[in-house]
Amino acid sequence: MKIEKFAAIDIGSNALRVLVANVFTDKNGHVDFYKNSLIRVPVRLGQDTFTLGEITNGNIRRIIKAINIFKNIIRIHKVTKYKAYATSALREARNCDVIVELIKNKTGIMVELIDGVKEASLISSVRFFENIDKKLNFLYVDVGGGSTELSIISNGIKIQEKSFKIGSVRLLNNYVDSDIWDEIKDWIKENTNGIDDLFLIGTGGNINKIYKITSSKNDNIITLNELKNFKNIIYQLSYSERIIKYQLNPDRADVILPALKIYLNVLKWSGASKILVPRIGLSDGIIQELIIKKLQN
Template structure:
């Protein structure tokens, strides 16, 4: 007997807000399948408010309310039976974060949970990485967001350690160079300390920017990107102006600036861990929310 459930996940990030609707296919004797049905991305850059002014602006609160109303209607059309909304670093750090959550709940009925860095890393790590992390190989999982980056180390199929750093793309664009230098130094120290005894380590990358870089590479799904290719792409992107990245590469306006610091983070993580390749399985927080909801972990 075949059963299909529809779940929704709302990921309120620092660079954009996403709604993922997934079909969960349940058939006796078969593995449970999670299939993306719809993904809607709205470029509301909350990090530009939170990391610079310390609060979410009235304009963006209004846009968030409109987005939640739209997402509710979309989930109704899709017959979503269960959903969860999670907000990450921009809302975590905004002084009026709790007030914004209450206002959205009052206006739309959507309950938003502001999750911590460790919880965010745990939800992301609950995604299906079994095809990659099986066996004795070691991996450094890097999820780059707008406000923070989550690092998780897998060895022999198990999580050995994880940490969230305030090293997001929107934050890096708005920080002073000296601040960014200090953050990169902290991350370098952590990665080198936790990967020094791991041989033949590879990266697993998630986030909108690495997904875009993978698509631009023309690689077959499941095949990794090499450090040499990614570095060449980084140098190519840096030489182009913001306008050229939008007009010639057809990048979204809110992607064309953050893709530079994002690529730098992935390259740095590869260099410090000694990894020569990065796998891009196209998974992230919203996928983790769906699976955590299904397995009653959140």
Template structure:
């Protein structure tokens, strides 16, 4: 007999806010649960545009967040969600008024938000199932690119070797500051030092932008994008105007500007580690939240 449990994860990122509702299906013995997406809602609230420029969440975006959480709560009630978790990442944790905004959201919506650090974010995302991609004899560079930060994890033979969070992301890179050059150099040094001597390295990419790039490639799930493809695609995107990327590629306006800096991060990680392929399992923080909820890892 099947048991079906409804769980939800809310990912409050720097470029958008997402609600994932999932059905967790298990047999009577509770082994080998199956996670099936029931609904995914994405709201383009760019909190990073506030935090990374002015240091605080604006009144306008705070009110939008309150409305979004009220809407998410209603949607979860309609779907019959039994348990949920909301996590906020770099934009909220770096905002001077981040804790105040979280408190006000809770008072007006009863939605409790946890502000998590980069290491926790990477751990949650990494908890998702990668068994259909990972090969035991290979080493992987796991790169999760968000709006405000990039989490990089190196693992081999199924075990994490090292992990680090960098304050660089797609929304940050829209603002061309000199300090980002130093962070770029730090990422390059870190990747080269920690992958030195490692062979058969592949990159696993997560994040909305790499998911979109993979979808546009038309390749079947489970196959990889090559280094050459990523180079050519970056050149292709760079030749197009912002408007063309919206019209011709059918990108959302809040995706059409950040997809170029995102592609640069993934491509750079491949080049610095010597990887020739990037796999895109189409997973993210919301997926990890749902799985962590089910396995009681919070």
């Protein structure tokens, strides 16, 4: 068996992450991976972009520092392949091109800006999706800080997908078009019409945390009733109380409320009664993309 390490850098709206994965190839040429190390740095770029239109100098310096740290982690692990992607907060910033060039000059890391559809495609490429029951119909929803991606998966095939400019950080700062809720509702109604027994698949840091808090079983499922009960409790708590009661990071304790609102609305409009939470994210999708390219070569 051959084992090597790949890494993924994810520059998101609420945080920066680096995932180091152990990638193993068996004697039959089958390739898979599991997580070795994941480091998350709370740099809320969306706060800048969605309110000011650009990333501030202070946060640019924090990005450079974080990526230099990530670079050293990659070196220590002797990573053989890596990729760095940035999503809506950096992509939509007026000074994104300057920042990407600065990152390259200061760290040697090339960052690629990707849209919401590409982000959803990467996440849904993870092996978990190969193992879902092909006879079932799924509405896949990924809620990030700056955008929400929706995809319809029927008979194991993605038949519709769309990215919406609504996310936990945007909602927190009231920078969401008032018509966006109706757009999401209409899209879901139109594209799930006639589809029976729809299940939701939810990804994103907030739904992962909600699952950890609410689930009494290890079945990767949150029911609608569990989510409603959680909402009734957490909405009564102050910011500080949320941090203490649920041991939340400060940068999670505020965005978890708007994210919860998105998931509950998607459940209501789709008629689904439960969410399957695979606990994967963009970083996993980047690793899977590197594996696919390895196999192609």
